[in-house]
Amino acid sequence: MIPHLRTIIKTACYEWKIQVRQRTIWMLAGLFFLVGWFSVDHNSLPWLSAISIAKSTSQGLGLFGSLFVVIVASPAFVREFQATHNFYWSRPFSNYDYIIGKYVGVCIAICTTLIPIGAWVAWLESTLHGLRGIVIQIQVWAVILVPTLMSLLAITLLVSLVLRRALWTSLVMVLIIGSVLALNLDVTHLSGFAPYGIYVSPLIGYGPDGRLLELHRVFYTELSFLTLILGLLIADIIAPRLERKSNLIRYAAGFLTITSILIMIYGTTICYRQESKVLSTQPTYEYWKDYSYCSMIHSYQIDLTIEQATGHIAGKVRVGLHSSDTFTQVPVYLNTGLQITNISTSQPTVMAGVNEGVLSFTLPSRWRGIVFLTLEYAGVLHISRGFYDTISYGGERDVMPFLVGGYVDAGTVFLTRDGNWHPFPGCHVDTLTIKLSPPHLNSEIMSTTATTRLYSSDQLILTWEQPPLPLLIRTTNYRTVQLREDSILLVAPDYMTQEKLNEFYTPYAILIEQIDTHLRQGDISDSPPSQIAILPLIKYGRYDPVSRSLFLPERDSMMWLYERLLAYGESGALDRPDLFYSRWVAERMMRLWWCSDIFCPTLQVYGPRISFQNIPASIESDKTTLNALISYAALRLVEPLVGQEFIDNEINIRGQMIDYTTFVWTSGFLPLASESPATNRIVIRLNEFWNEHGADAFWNLVRNYHYLYGTTSLPEDEFENFVEQVTGVNLP
Amino acid sequence: MVSSKLTIYALGDMYKNWLKLLWYENLVSSPSAMWMLPLVSGGGLLLLVDIHADAFMRFEQIAAVAEIIMPLAVMFISTGLVLREREENSLVFAAIRSSLTVLWVRRLCALFLWYSFWLGILMTIYNFFYLPISIVQMVFASVSVSLVLTGVSSVASLIMREMSAGYLIGTFLWGTCLIAHKFSYSILGSRLYLFYLWFGMQEEIGIDGWVLNKLSLTIAGVMFILIAVFLLRSRERFFT
Numbered sequence: 001m002i003p004h005l006r007t008i009i010k011t012a013c014y015e016w017k018i019q020v021r022q023r024t025i026w027m028l029a030g031l032f033f034l035v036g037w038f039s040v041d042h043n044s045l046p047w048l049s050a051i052s053i054a055k056s057t058s059q060g061l062g063l064f065g066s067l068f069v070v071i072v073a074s075p076a077f078v079r080e081f082q083a084t085h086n087f088y089w090s091r092p093f094s095n096y097d098y099i100i101g102k103y104v105g106v107c108i109a110i111c112t113t114l115i116p117i118g119a120w121v122a123w124l125e126s127t128l129h130g131l132r133g134i135v136i137q138i139q140v141w142a143v144i145l146v147p148t149l150m151s152l153l154a155i156t157l158l159v160s161l162v163l164r165r166a167l168w169t170s171l172v173m174v175l176i177i178g179s180v181l182a183l184n185l186d187v188t189h190l191s192g193f194a195p196y197g198i199y200v201s202p203l204i205g206y207g208p209d210g211r212l213l214e215l216h217r218v219f220y221t222e223l224s225f226l227t228l229i230l231g232l233l234i235a236d237i238i239a240p241r242l243e244r245k246s247n248l249i250r251y252a253a254g255f256l257t258i259t260s261i262l263i264m265i266y267g268t269t270i271c272y273r274q275e276s277k278v279l280s281t282q283p284t285y286e287y288w289k290d291y292s293y294c295s296m297i298h299s300y301q302i303d304l305t306i307e308q309a310t311g312h313i314a315g316k317v318r319v320g321l322h323s324s325d326t327f328t329q330v331p332v333y334l335n336t337g338l339q340i341t342n343i344s345t346s347q348p349t350v351m352a353g354v355n356e357g358v359l360s361f362t363l364p365s366r367w368r369g370i371v372f373l374t375l376e377y378a379g380v381l382h383i384s385r386g387f388y389d390t391i392s393y394g395g396e397r398d399v400m401p402f403l404v405g406g407y408v409d410a411g412t413v414f415l416t417r418d419g420n421w422h423p424f425p426g427c428h429v430d431t432l433t434i435k436l437s438p439p440h441l442n443s444e445i446m447s448t449t450a451t452t453r454l455y456s457s458d459q460l461i462l463t464w465e466q467p468p469l470p471l472l473i474r475t476t477n478y479r480t481v482q483l484r485e486d487s488i489l490l491v492a493p494d495y496m497t498q499e500k501l502n503e504f505y506t507p508y509a510i511l512i513e514q515i516d517t518h519l520r521q522g523d524i525s526d527s528p529p530s531q532i533a534i535l536p537l538i539k540y541g542r543y544d545p546v547s548r549s550l551f552l553p554e555r556d557s558m559m560w561l562y563e564r565l566l567a568y569g570e571s572g573a574l575d576r577p578d579l580f581y582s583r584w585v586a587e588r589m590m591r592l593w594w595c596s597d598i599f600c601p602t603l604q605v606y607g608p609r610i611s612f613q614n615i616p617a618s619i620e621s622d623k624t625t626l627n628a629l630i631s632y633a634a635l636r637l638v639e640p641l642v643g644q645e646f647i648d649n650e651i652n653i654r655g656q657m658i659d660y661t662t663f664v665w666t667s668g669f670l671p672l673a674s675e676s677p678a679t680n681r682i683v684i685r686l687n688e689f690w691n692e693h694g695a696d697a698f699w700n701l702v703r704n705y706h707y708l709y710g711t712t713s714l715p716e717d718e719f720e721n722f723v724e725q726v727t728g729v730n731l732p
Numbered sequence: 733m734v735s736s737k738l739t740i741y742a743l744g745d746m747y748k749n750w751l752k753l754l755w756y757e758n759l760v761s762s763p764s765a766m767w768m769l770p771l772v773s774g775g776g777l778l779l780l781v782d783i784h785a786d787a788f789m790r791f792e793q794i795a796a797v798a799e800i801i802m803p804l805a806v807m808f809i810s811t812g813l814v815l816r817e818r819e820e821n822s823l824v825f826a827a828i829r830s831s832l833t834v835l836w837v838r839r840l841c842a843l844f845l846w847y848s849f850w851l852g853i854l855m856t857i858y859n860f861f862y863l864p865i866s867i868v869q870m871v872f873a874s875v876s877v878s879l880v881l882t883g884v885s886s887v888a889s890l891i892m893r894e895m896s897a898g899y900l901i902g903t904f905l906w907g908t909c910l911i912a913h914k915f916s917y918s919i920l921g922s923r924l925y926l927f928y929l930w931f932g933m934q935e936e937i938g939i940d941g942w943v944l945n946k947l948s949l950t951i952a953g954v955m956f957i958l959i960a961v962f963l964l965r966s967r968e969r970f971f972t
Contacts, residue, residue, distance in 0.1 A: 022896070023893070023897060024894050024897045027888075027892060027897050027901070028900060031900065031904055064904070067903050067904075071896055071899045071900050165764070167808055170808060170899055171768070171805060171808045174903055174906075174907075175801065175804065178800075178907060178910055182910045182913075
């Protein structure tokens with residue numbers, strides 16, 4: 001064994017030496033550096049998390065490295081089969097040892113070429129995120145780069161031994177790899193040699209893509225071993241000398257090895273396909289547009305048990321439904337990973353069942369009153385790519401909220417309201433109990449308005465007995481950042497730099513105070529400190545004014561907007577990016593507050609226009625009055641941050657846009673750029689109302705509108721009547 | 733009458749000799765080219781199997797063969813025209829025949845003639861059996877891309893004195909234009925982007941500027957080849 005090992009090490013060492021003495025290798029290092037450099041978005045560097053820097057560089061290097069390593073490796077693998085290298089065949093060592101050694105040597109040489117770019121990325125990571133960033137870089141590169149390059153080198157070895165010409169090998173391999181990468185038609189974007197388009201988060205890692213990525217990488221690792229073994233067999237056949245006679249035991253061992261690797265590849269492929277199928281399942285969105293079925297629900301109680309280690313969820317729902325019809329059907333929008341296991345009714349004469357997402361029940365004739373049904377369900381949340389991946393899906397799906405509303409893994413669990421982790425999302429919940437196990441006493445828990453919190457030996461029980469439906473997070477790796485005196489930020493450790501966190505999230509904290517001052521009724525003196533938590537997967541965020549808890553998305557379009565504003569600011573087109581940014585934050589906060597206890601996802605589909613420029617007409621409904629009211633309220637809310645002059649400017653521009661509907665560049669990044677002339681007209685009338693009757697009257701108007709009409713947008717004449725009714729004065 | 737006949741015969745002989753010379757030049761310098769180019773062209777016939785594609789799709793596929801696949805093969809072959817012999821330590825035999833510059837240019841011409849011949853055949857078959865196209869347009873598109881790739885890879889390999897270096901740079905350029913096509917189009921612009929016809933069809937931006945694009949590429953390619961000629965210095969010759 002030791003002589004074999006010695007041969008392998010020696011061969012690897014000399015092959016590495018031969019490789020690094022070639023100028024091509026150093027050119028390869030330069031090209032790797034170039035690719036790595038361009039893989040990082042330098043403008044948004046301070047906003048990038050450690051894991052996203054590592055991911056983008058490893059993906060870029062994987063993509064181009066797939067082509068490069070073939071060219072470097074193919075001459076090395078066929079060197080001994082060329083005319084002038086016959087002396088090799090007169091040496092006594094084994095073919096296998098020598099070829100494995102060469103393979104290892106080439107692998108090490110390729111690793112050597114990655115040193116310059118690796119060092120630069122490590123420097124970047126350590127500067128932005130400390131030493132932990134380097135650890136993350138090593139982990140991510142090991143997962144994404146190593147199996148890719150290993151498998152490609154093994155395939156190159158095999159092809160070059162078959163063709164025995166470096167030129168042919170390079171051409172064939174480059175054409176195949178180029179085609180696979182360029183013509184990748186797989187919507188999961190994971191079928192190539194180097195996976196790209198994968199989800200990654202500083203808090204939950206690869207999240208829903210984790211299992212798929214794991215299988216993908218295992219597949220390519222297994223493939224490299226199998227290809228290497230096949231390469232050795234071919235080398236044995238084509239070698240111009242006879243090896244020592246192999247006995248039966250060696251043949252049997254070789255056969256068993258190949259068979260077991262083939263079985264492993266087959267198993268991995270099956271699992272990969274299944275996982276891929278789950279992820280690419282087309283998600284259903286119906287309830288997002290029509291949740292009128294909620295009006296049939298009289299009472300709704302949820303009892304949920306979550307096993308965090310396995311992600312298993314078991315739910316028991318007691319729902320009271322009133323219906324005057326003998327036969328009634330109610331849609332059930334439960335996540336596809338959760339199956340209803342049992343249905344029971346309070347009255348034995350009532351027949352109920354669920355078939356293809358529809359709950360049907362038959363009442364006895366002349367039935368009057370409420371029927372109570374109990375639904376039990378269990379399973380693991382399926383998170384299809386359509387719920388979070390904006391690369392795979394465009395248009396309507398791009399603007400959908402994260403309808404699953406929940407995520408569970410061993411380190412993190414969160415549930416937001418209106419998710420399909422319960423059967424009737426979007427409907428009012430009376431009581432909710434969540435049992436989390438294990439209790440994880442040291443984990444960071446953030447929940448809104450939980451009335452009781454009980455710890456037992458194996459569970460944490462949280463109960464809510466009042467609306468709104470709660471939001472809950474528990475994670476073991478949040479870090480806490482103090483934004484202001486009474487405001488904290490909960491964020492993943494390697495999300496972005498401390499300075500950028502303060503810059504980006506402090507306006508939110510100030511606006512929470514503004515909302516408390518102007519829009520929250522009752523005594524606010526004993527309000528808890530506001531908490532802002534950054535969540536993966538969600539798209540729009542949630543806000544609970546009672547507990548002052550704000551949930552914001554990790555992949556935030558605001559971040560993109562702020563970057564652009566800063567970039568334009570440098571060119572002088574927008575000289576105060578911080579003001580424009582604050583204005584946008586206020587718009588978002590107003591809409592989050594508006595939807596805090598009402599299910600109104602369409603109202604939240606509002607943001608930097610570039611992200612939502614393809615909003616289908618079916619989503620954009622006529623909400624002229626409501627948009628005007630919210631937009632002007634947001635403008636007034638942000639006054640401490642932007643000042644009166646900014647407000648006057650915006651009103652002036654809105655005035656211009658009534659007459660000139662063409663795009664006004666200076667307002668390009670204001671919400672008003674996308675508003676209709678009718679909306680702008682109402683905003684100006686509201687401004688006059690503010691000027692004439694003052695702040696109190698205006699905020700009273702907003703509160704009343706929210707309370708009485710919610711997401712309904714009144715026609716302009718009815719809105720005028722409403723203003724007169726609430727304030728006693730006419731809208732100017 | 734007799735003298736004019738003699739002149740014609742002489743000219744015929746001269747052309748015959750030239751063709752013979754180019755044939756042998758090809759055969760000796762890059763034996764791979766003798767079968768690789770017909771093979772790649774034969775592979776291009778696979779498109780004929782696809783009977784469901786519409787006209788736009790067919791044009792895009794033909795453009796992919798002409799602009800992407802064939803030039804890559806030419807680039808791989810051309811990089812080794814002289815350097816292969818240098819790396820195999822047999823350049824001395826080649827170099828005593830004539831100057832390296834003449835040798836290289838002659839081999840390059842032979843290769844491009846051979847390549848154009850097979851490309852022309854392939855495009856003619858496409859024209860009759862797949863989609864009526866302008867054969868000249870496609871041949872010009874393909875040759876211009878090949879010139880650039882050949883020029884770039886030759887310059888790189890002659891500077892670094894290693895064939896692999898040329899392959900690496902050529903493949904990098906080719907791969908960038910293929911894999912990161914939008915990015916490279918934004919960097920290189922419509923004049924210097926390699927796969928203009930293919931990209932124009934795929935991104936539905938039209939191919940109106942193809943003549944300018946291919947002209948620019950041809951000029952750039954010739955310039956790179958000229959630089960490569962200057963890089964083939966006399967001391968490359970292994971005799972005094």
